[in-house]
Amino acid sequence: MSRPRIVIIGAGFAGYRTARTLSRLARGRAEITLLNPTDYFLYLPLLPQVAAGILEPRRVTVSLSGTLPHVRLVLGEADGIDLDRRTVRYTGPEGDRGTLSYDRLVLAAGSVNKLLPIPGVAEHAHGFRGLPEALYLRDHVTRQMELAAATDDPAGCAARCTFVVVGAGYTGTEVAAHGKLFSDAQVHNHPLRTGLRPRWLLLDIADRVLPELDERLSSTADRVLRERGVEVRMGTSVKEATHDGVLLTDGEFVDTRTLVWCVGVRPDPLAESLGLSMERGRLLVDPHLRVPGRPEVFACGDAAAVPDLEKPGRYTPMTAQHAWRQGEVCAHNIAASFGDGESRAYRHRDLGFVVDLGGVKAAANPLGVNLSGPVAGAVARGYHLAAMPGNRVRVAADWLLDAVLPRQAVQLGLVRSWSVPLDTASPELARVPSGPERKRSGDETAEPARKQPGGEAAKSRPGGEPAKSRPGGEPAKSRPGPRPPAGSHASPGPVKRTDYPADPADPRDQAEGDS
Numbered sequence: 110m111s112r113p114r115i116v117i118i119g120a121g122f123a124g125y126r127t128a129r130t131l132s133r134l135a136r137g138r139a140e141i142t143l144l145n146p147t148d149y150f151l152y153l154p155l156l157p158q159v160a161a162g163i164l165e166p167r168r169v170t171v172s173l174s175g176t177l178p179h180v181r182l183v184l185g186e187a188d189g190i191d192l193d194r195r196t197v198r199y200t201g202p203e204g205d206r207g208t209l210s211y212d213r214l215v216l217a218a219g220s221v222n223k224l225l226p227i228p229g230v231a232e233h234a235h236g237f238r239g240l241p242e243a244l245y246l247r248d249h250v251t252r253q254m255e256l257a258a259a260t261d262d263p264a265g266c267a268a269r270c271t272f273v274v275v276g277a278g279y280t281g282t283e284v285a286a287h288g289k290l291f292s293d294a295q296v297h298n299h300p301l302r303t304g305l306r307p308r309w310l311l312l313d314i315a316d317r318v319l320p321e322l323d324e325r326l327s328s329t330a331d332r333v334l335r336e337r338g339v340e341v342r343m344g345t346s347v348k349e350a351t352h353d354g355v356l357l358t359d360g361e362f363v364d365t366r367t368l369v370w371c372v373g374v375r376p377d378p379l380a381e382s383l384g385l386s387m388e389r390g391r392l393l394v395d396p397h398l399r400v401p402g403r404p405e406v407f408a409c410g411d412a413a414a415v416p417d418l419e420k421p422g423r424y425t426p427m428t429a430q431h432a433w434r435q436g437e438v439c440a441h442n443i444a445a446s447f448g449d450g451e452s453r454a455y456r457h458r459d460l461g462f463v464v465d466l467g468g469v470k471a472a473a474n475p476l477g478v479n480l481s482g483p484v485a486g487a488v489a490r491g492y493h494l495a496a497m498p499g500n501r502v503r504v505a506a507d508w509l510l511d512a513v514l515p516r517q518a519v520q521l522g523l524v525r526s527w528s529v530p531l532d533t534a535s536p537e538l539a540r541v542p543s544g545p546e547r548k549r550s551g552d553e554t555a556e557p558a559r560k561q562p563g564g565e566a567a568k569s570r571p572g573g574e575p576a577k578s579r580p581g582g583e584p585a586k587s588r589p590g591p592r593p594p595a596g597s598h599a600s601p602g603p604v605k606r607t608d609y610p611a612d613p614a615d616p617r618d619q620a621e622g623d624s
Contacts, residue, residue, distance in 0.1 A: 112138060112139050112140045113138075113139045113140070113212045113213065113447055114139075114140045114142070114210060114211050114212045114213075115131065115135075115139055115140065115141045115142065115211065115212065115213045115214075115215070115443060116142045116144060116197055116209050116210075116211035116213070116214050116215070117131075117141070117142070117143045117144065117215040117217060118144050118145075118187050118197065118214070118215065118216050118217060118218050118379070119144075119145060119216070119217040119218040119219050119377075119410070119412070120143055120145035120147075120149075120150050120173055120217075121150070121151070121153075121217060121218075121219040121410060121411070121432065122153075122410060122429045122432035122433045122436065123217040123219075123409040123410025123411075123412075123413075123432040123433070123435050123436040123439070124143065124145070124215065124217030124218075124219075124409075124410065124436065125150040125171075125173070125177075125436065125498070126432075126433050126434075126435075126436025126437050126440070127215050127217060127409065127436040127437075127439045127440045127443075128141060128143045128173075128177050128180050128440075129176070129177055129436075129440075129498070130436065130437050130440030130441065131180075131440040131443060131444065132177055132178055132179045132180050134440060134441070134444045134449065134450075135179065135444065136179075137179050139447070140181070141179065141180045141181065142180070142181045142182075142183055142209055142211075143173060143177065143180050143181065143182050143183065144183045144185055144186075144187060144197065144199055144209065145173065145182070145183075145184065145185075146184065146185065146186050146202070146535060146537055146538050147184070147537055147538070148172065148173050148174065148182065148184060149170035149171055149172055149173060150170065150171040150173060150176075150498065151169060151170055151239070151240060151537065152169045152170070152171065152493075152496075152497050152498075152500075153169075153238075153429060154279075154429060154465075154493060154496075155168070155169045155493060155497075155504070156169060156237065156240070156243045156280075157237075157243075157280070157283040157284050157286075157287045157288075157465075158287060158465070159240070159243040159244070159247065160237075160243040160244075160246040160247045160250075160284065160287065160288070160291075161247070161287035161288060161290065161291040161467065161516075162247055162291055162516040162517065162518060163287070163507060163508070163511045163516070164504060164507045164508075165507060166240055166243070166244060167500075167503075168500050168503050168504050168507055169240070169500070169504075170240065170500075171497070171498050171499040171500060172499070175499075176498060176499055183199070183201075183207070183209065184201055184202050185199035185200055185201040185202065185207065186199060186200055186535065187199050187218065187379055188200055188206075189382060190214070190216075190379070190382075190383060192383065192403060192406065195210060195211050195212070195214070195405065196208050196209065196210050196211070197209045197211065197214070211405075212405065213405055213406075213407065213443050213446065214405060214406045214407065215407045215408070215409065215439060215443070216379070216380060216383075216392060216406065216407070216408040216409075216412050216413070217408070217409050217410045217412060217413075217432075217436070217439075218376075218377035218379045218380060218410075218411075218412045219376075219377055219410060219411050219412065220238070220374035220375060220376050220377060220411035220412070220427060221238060221374060221375060221376075221377055221378070221533065221534055221535075221536055222236035222238055222370060222374060222375075222531055222532070222533070222536060223372055223373045223374050223375040224531065224532055225372065227346075227347055227348065227349065227350065228349045228350070229349050229350030229351055230347065230350050230368070230370065230531065231530075231531050231532045232350070233350040233351065233352065233368055234275070234350060234368040234369070234370040234531050235249075235368070235369060235370065235526070235529055235531055236369075236370050236371070236529070236531050236536055237280055237281075237284060237369060237370070237371050238374065238536035238537070239529075239536035239537040239538070240537065241524045241528060241529050241536075241537070241538065241539035242524075242529045242536060244521070244523060244524045245524040245525070245526065245528070245529045246284075246288075246369065247291075248520045248521060248522065248523075248524065249367065249526075250272065250288060250291060250292055250367070251295065251518050251519065251520050252520050253269040253270065253272075253366055253367065254269070254270065254292055254295045254296065254299075254307070254518075255295075255299075255520075256269050257269040257270050257301055257305075258299050258300075258301050258302065260302070260303075261302055261303070263303045263305070264364070266301060266302070266303045266305055267303075267305055267308070267364060268353075268354065268364040268365055268366055269366050270292070270301070270305055270306070270307045270308055271307075271308045271309075271310070271354075271363060271364060271365040271366075271367070272285075272288060272292070272307065272308070272309045272310070272365065272367040272369070273310045273312065273347075273355055273363060273365050273367060273368050273369065274288070274309065274310065274311050274312070274369045274371060275312045275313070275346060275347055275368070275369065275370055275371060275372055276312075276313055276370070276371035276372040276373060277311050277312070277313035277315060277317075277318045277319065277320070277341070277343070278313075278319065278320075278321065278371065278372075278373060279319070279464060280371040281311060281313070281369070281371030281372075282311065282318055282319055282330055282334070282464060282466075283464060283465055283466065283467075284369055284371060285309050285311040285334065285339050286330075286333065286334060286337065286339065286465075286466040286467045286470075287465075287466075287467040288309055289307065289309045289334075289337050289338060289339050289467075290337070290467045290468060291516070291518075292307035292309070293306070293307060293338075294515070294516060294518070295307075295518050298515070298518075306338070308340065309338070309339045309340065310339070310340045310342060310363065311334065311339055311340065311341050311342065312342045312345050312346050312347065312357070313342075313343055313344075313345075313346065313372075314344060314345070314346045314358075315343060315344075316343055316344060317331065317343060318330050318331045318334065318341060318343070319464065319472075321426070322462055322464075322474075323474055323479065325474070325479045326462065326464065326472045326473075326474055326479065329472040329479075329481040329485075330464055330466060330472045333466045333470045333472070333481075334466070342357070342359075345357055345358055345359050346358050347368070350368055355368055370531055374411065374427060375390050376390045376391045376392075376411055376412045376427075377411070377412055377534065378534050379412070380392045380408070380412045380413075385400060385402075385403070386401065387414070388414035388424060389414070391411070391412060391413055391414035391424070391427075392408045392412055392413050392414065393413075393414050394407070394408050394409075394413050394414065394415055394416075395416070396415070396416050396418060396454035396455055396456075397438075397442050397452050397453070397454055397455070398413065398415065398435060398438060398439045398442060398455060399442070404446070405446075407439050407442065407443060409432065409435035409436055409438075409439045410427075410431075410432035410435060410436065411427040411432060413435070415431070415435060415455055418454060418455070418456045419456065419457070419458055425455075425457070430457075430459065430460075430462075431457060433496075434455070434457050435455055438453060438454075438455045441453060460475065460476060461473065461474045461475040461476055461477065461478075462474060463475070463485070463488060463489035463492050463493075464489070465486070465489045465490070465493075466486075468486070469482070469483040469486045470482065470483075470485075470486055471485040471486040471488070471489040471490075472485055473485040473488045473489050473492075475488055475492070490508065524539050527540065528540045528541070
């Protein structure tokens, strides 16, 4: 008798936990295949520390093949799913295409940057959902500080030293907190000729920082940010982004070369392409994480709208905490579908949250106990060490070195602005001058690659316009030259979507997602 075939799409918190638990439960009795664009699991909560030069990039990545025994790793991105034939089509990293057959399917494709219909944002902002974006931001901040230190022009220096972060959820708050410390440290070592100091702005249309958390945690984070010098602007967002800066909704124009977009996330477009019942872009499932009418299909993490049994009538939020625990339940329920154990409903109560604000500062409420200062900092880092599925010693060593040695603020130049467009279905991958064209099943808004290398007009691609017109744009010579003719190796362009929120002022559409 052949072994059952289980295909898991995505190796984020939900997909990785599903694969890891299934590997243990199946003990070789099932053929488990994990389809993912990269060969690592990314521990997303520590990504701001990579951008701030505290942790080296490999510290927040965990090898899939090295930690998932009895799981076959297939590198690639899912292009479409045929539910009737039970097959998954995918494109590999070098353009090769393939098909995977399954008896059970787990959709854990995760999420991508959420866009709002604000002029100029897609062209001039960068997100913060993947390792390439964090590496780009670290280089970019370093470059702006170095260029500012070399100029005698006060206006140009001020613009380069001004950093705007949109979205005061988990990610945006930590990026602003760590970023301010990072830029201040560079000025301390190399003072600016004009005597200016780095300026960081944190914007959000909500009425407080971390609006999804307890007000006491929000108050703690707000106080730390303001004491550090971050300008916290609540009830304010971006009205328009240009090559010279950003126009705020309160009418102020801010000269800047940096716009970091952290307003939240949306489910991967793959979920929407299935034509099944959806809830705000997420695939509807029952409490056992099964898709109604498709008992062989499971979904968990950011791609799934899972009923919250603790809050009837609502769905669990898109957070790493829920995704990680849903992955374990999903694995047990798949095993139960083959007669091994009993199916269980997903139920989880929040055990508390931690927000690392850099240095020794943090905000935390483990088991409902509100903490701040060094105690919260110790709890936050202890939590991350306990939650990480690997690299604990290496992460702890980097933290120790950061406490006693100055950070190495150098540009590696590995990721350029055009490599990390905001409007992309693949934030985990940096764009390259030539690579496979990615297409989503059902994505009719993407312009065919044969019309223009990259999938759209060059002038509308981040990196396609002159360097001087992009916030933080690199010299023109650092951008790739003319693209090769489109074909199997045409450079992929941003995936254009038509599902923008109807009301950009709706706070629900800016809620921070998985972080």
